[in-house]
Amino acid sequence: MLKIQVSKQLASFSFQFNHDIDCQGITAILGVSGSGKSTLINLINGLIKPDQGYIKLNNTSLVDCDKNLFIDPEKRQIGTVFQDALLFPHYKVIKNLTYGANNFNSSKFDEIVNVLNIHSLLNRYPAMLSGGEKQRVAIGRALLANPLLLLMDEPLSALDMPRKKELLTYIDKLANDLNIPIIYVTHNINEVKKIANNVAILDQGKLIEFGKVEHVLQSDYLKEWL
Numbered sequence: 001m002l003k004i005q006v007s008k009q010l011a012s013f014s015f016q017f018n019h020d021i022d023c024q025g026i027t028a029i030l031g032v033s034g035s036g037k038s039t040l041i042n043l044i045n046g047l048i049k050p051d052q053g054y055i056k057l058n059n060t061s062l063v064d065c066d067k068n069l070f071i072d073p074e075k076r077q078i079g080t081v082f083q084d085a086l087l088f089p090h091y092k093v094i095k096n097l098t099y100g101a102n103n104f105n106s107s108k109f110d111e112i113v114n115v116l117n118i119h120s121l122l123n124r125y126p127a128m129l130s131g132g133e134k135q136r137v138a139i140g141r142a143l144l145a146n147p148l149l150l151l152m153d154e155p156l157s158a159l160d161m162p163r164k165k166e167l168l169t170y171i172d173k174l175a176n177d178l179n180i181p182i183i184y185v186t187h188n189i190n191e192v193k194k195i196a197n198n199v200a201i202l203d204q205g206k207l208i209e210f211g212k213v214e215h216v217l218q219s220d221y222l223k224e225w226l
């Protein structure tokens with residue numbers, strides 16, 4: 001369980017989020033541009049410090065403003081995949097995957113390589129990969145660090161439609177085959193329908209709705225948005 005009760009002021013933008021997120025399956029964070037989706041992701045992974053409140057992952061405090069506690073991003077056991085796959089251009093895929101990952105065994109490596117279907121890419125440089133292949137490698141690298149939770153901030157936005165469809169299938173497999181909980185940021189309702197179990201809707205830095213996808217997609221807020 002991810003327990004979040006935070007507020008953050010970024011210039012004139014006020015952000016608040018008070019809700020628990022079940023660490024199971026895929027939880028989508030949906031909202032228009034500027035609603036605060038990336039702010040939420042960066043509060044969870046530690047790239048932003050809240051002004052007030054706390055975040056706990058499976059009962060471990062990641063940040064607690066009252067106690068002046070702040071766990072550094074690299075110690076949170078949380079993987080983040082951003083819009084653009086940030087790979088080292090001068091390293092082959094295999095080195096990009098294993099860079100900085102100290103605690104993994106070869107069966108874990110094989111499992112991740114299989115689920116993401118990147119075996120044939122291991123000896124290529126990033127410049128020799130398509131956008132979707134790069135994102136699969138970036139996801140693989142995040143998974144090799146053994147995260148308890150995977151955050152994905154609009155991972156499809158740089159891809160064309162066929163690659164989007166392809167990568168969505170892989171993301172779905174991660175949650176099901178590897179059993180890794182995922183928080184998935186998007187402004188695309190179709191992506192939510194395809195892969196998410198639960199969805200949170202943000203608007204102007206506030207949580208508007210949270211619940212099962214079937215339920216939330218019926219909300220009046222989304223009827224106006226569609």
Ligand SMILES: Nc1ncnc2c1ncn2[C@@H]1O[C@H](COP(=O)(O)OP(=O)(O)OP(=O)(O)O)[C@@H](O)[C@H]1O
Nearest residue numbers: 010011013031032033034035036037038039040187
């Ligand atoms: N460091 C900052 N300083 C000032 N304002 C910021 C800062 N970071 C974000 N903001 C503002 O906070 C608001 C929310 O930004 P955020 O990136 O969280 O939105 P988003 O929903 O992820 O948007 P998008 O879908 O376009 O990525 C925006 O108005 C943005 O300009």
